Amino acid sequence: MPTTRELISQARAREEAMARVDELLASASGTAHDLDGQVEATVDARGKLLRLWLAPSAVNLGERLGPLVVEIAQAAMREATQDGYNKVALLLGEDMTSMIEQMTGMPAPARAEDDDPGMTVEEFQRLREERLGSAPVPAPASAPGSSAEDEDEYWDTFDPASLRSDR
Structure with missing residues (x-):
């Protein structure tokens, strides 16, 4: 159980971090372009158009x-919003960022139901192997003598922060 001083120190650190949120959001931006590369837009997290590029065609x-142009600017805005949440999550952690999303009613675009979930690990590995021309790497076999205790110890020390966030 944390001591009173530790709790006070944690509270002060959070307060300082919260003061930096506005600064982080001000530095967030997003860029999007159409498939043909004729229109590209960059906006900040507040929706201000920072750059609009149009090809001569x-x-x-x-x-x-x-x-x-409107569609591309909206896509850039989603990217800027996500960039802002990513920066805030690094500072405040996933739980606080999720709470901010709930309070504002603006969920991170990466959490949107219609968001492309990306590729699976298996697909990534397959494409990597094709690109590098290497043979598939077999999954590591269990070491002789490994037990449920070893697995329990692994999960007890596992740091979920080492996983890729959905942001």
């Missing part, structure tokens, strides 16, 4: 250009 889009 974008003039050929006619009436579709306006809606495409």
Whole structure:
């Protein structure tokens, strides 16, 4: 059980970290572009357009250009929001960031139901092996004499922070 001094120190550290949240959010940004590379937009976490680039061929889009710019700016905004949450999570931790998401009613885009979940570990390994032209690496076999106690010890010392966050 933490001592009173440790609790006070933890509270002060959290207070200082919370004071930095605004600074972190001010530095967050996101960039997006269309599949054809005709439109690219960069926005900050507050939605301010920082940069808009149009390829010379974008003039050929006619009436579709306006809606495409809006769509790209919205995608950039999602990236900026995610960047902000990523920075805050590194400072405050996952639990506090999740609480901020709940309080604001703005969940991290990576948590959106329609978000692309990315590739599986197996798919990544397969593509890596294809790219490198290497033979598959077999899974490590259990060492002789390993027991449930060894596995329990592993999980007792396992640090979940070593896993990739969904952010």
